[in-house]
Amino acid sequence: MLIPEFSSFLLRTRIIMGSEVLATLPDELARLGMGKIFIVTDEGVSSAGLIEYMKEYLGEIQVVGTFSNVPADSPLKVVKSLSEEVKVSGAHGMVAMGGGSVIDAAKGANIEFSLGGSILDYEGAGLIDSPLKPLAAIPTTAGSGSEVSAFTVIHHQEEKSKLSFFSPYLCPDLAVLAPKMTVTMPGVLTAETGMDALTHAFEAYLSTEANYITDGLALQAIADIIEYLPLAYVRGVDEEFRFRMALASTSAGLAFSNAFVGCVHALAHAMGGILGLPHGRINGMLLPYGLEFNLSEVEKKLCQAAGYLRIEGEGRERAINLIGRVRSLAKDLGFPASLQEAGVEEEKLQAIAELASVDGAIFTNPKEATQEDLLKVLEKAHEGGEIDGVL
Amino acid sequence: MGYFEDAQEFYTCVGNFLEYMNKKEEIARKVGESGLIIRFDYNNPQAILTIDAKNEPEEGFVNIIRGEHDLKPDISMEMSADTAHLFWSGKLNLMSAIGRGQLKVRGPIQKVMGLLPAIKPAYELYPEYLKEAGFADKIIK
Ligand SMILES: [Fe+2]
Secondary structure: OOOOOOOOOOOOOEEEEOOOHHHHHHHHHHHOOOOEEEEEOOHHHHHOOHHHHHHOOOOOOEEEEEEOOOOOOOEHHHHHHHHHHHHHHOOOEEEEEEOHHHHHHHHHHHHHHHHOOOHHHHOEEOOOOOOOOOEEEEEOOOOOOOOOOOEEEEEEOOOOEEEEEEOHHHOOOEEEEOHHHOOOOOHHHHHHHHHHHHHHHHHHHHOOOOOHHHHHHHHHHHHHHHHHHHHHHHOOOOHHHHHHHHHHHHHHHHHHHHHOOOHHHHHHHHHHHHHOOOHHHHHHHHHHHHHHHHHHHHHHHHHHHHHHOOOOOOHHHHHHHHHHHHHHHHHHOOOOOOOOOOOOOHHHHHHHHHHHOOOHHHHHOOOOOOHHHHHHHHHHHHHOOOOOOOO | OOOOOOHHHHHHHHHHHHHHHOOOHHHHHHHHHHOOEEEEEEEOOOEEEEEEOOOOOOOOOOEEEEOOOOOOOOEEEEEEHHHHHHHHOOOOOHHHHHHOOOOEEEOOHHHHHHHHHHHOOHHHHHHHHHHHOOOHHHOOO
């Protein structure tokens, strides 16, 4: 084994999981000093009845406010009004129940709620250097990993830019994984968030910053997502399939919060900004091609992952078979077979490659990726070429 | 013991190198066009360097300021002088350094990342420059 000069793995979030886990919420929240909570969620989650369902378990815990309309992409305006509402509510802390956008919005609002001033003063990395007010996250999708990650991304819609925040103190204090929370998720959302989780797992596993611990988490997540995502997609009511996906997504979240991601996310960030397509859909379409591009650098690791999945073959061929499996998974989940089919115009590819070549995610990709390289990846994904190891 | 004896030596190496690059059009033009004020606060030894691409440059494409000033930076970064030395030697992964807490960034980090391809040729020039300036012992192999 190659001994790294330095590597690290951050543990901050307590993760509780299981079918009866909500019944322990009063104790868990009280331990965090959260006798009075403020609930953050979105319309889909609250109309699915999940908030009412959770409230039945709260016992002595008092709900002093609810913000139930966080839109996609956690816009700055919404984060600001959320933090104002929380400040005057008298809450000890927030419980965020929803997908990545809801949890990210709560993390963002927690900065202003805890530290005062403007969230804009904390844009960047490593600027929050003391614990924030307690935050519990209950994911209702299995994808973003935000319930355990040290990042939050807030969208500044007026300036058409995104604000990134990175600090260990952005990790929620408590993550609650309950199978009931994801059974109502629609099929398309299941597929897209699930492929986002798979991309987190693969990119963390292959990242320049991967280590022994992130590898273990990422490998298990890769194997479970490939096995259980198609099952959760076709039989969403099955709590076991949902629970596996919740565990795998959180494991992938822990892995990428420590090891970061790579070229697929760089491309997805750029494409999301330019075309406004959902993050998970883009990742699902690009992941096979990103893996194919990295193949020459990470063949051994891909073979190791293929072994976990009992995928046949030797060396390079085995790695290609694994990538092929990822591509057929995306097809089974109803993803467009090419960017072209998804309605992405070829003229846009150049601008996407240019933006992706300077995205933060590109710096931990295992293989150096120039703008020209990224354009090639996009072009192959655009025509939906077969995975043959040539990229 | 770090790479630099004192602030004086740091300014002679890294500060003078920035000025040297300011004359290289292929590197400095893109930085100049960014219109950004980027401030670097170093520790061990303590020093401050600021690249000002907002105001009219006195020479080259940007102004390079040593020490304290009143300009409001768009982006500021805190790191040790050794981390800066590693960076200009092309031996520092920015994302890893952030993850390890070796680098604090205030402001829109993507804008800094956007300049990296333009300044990439600098990584090769830095050792050459150190050699010419009589600091061959500081070159990282
Ligand atoms: Fe993602």
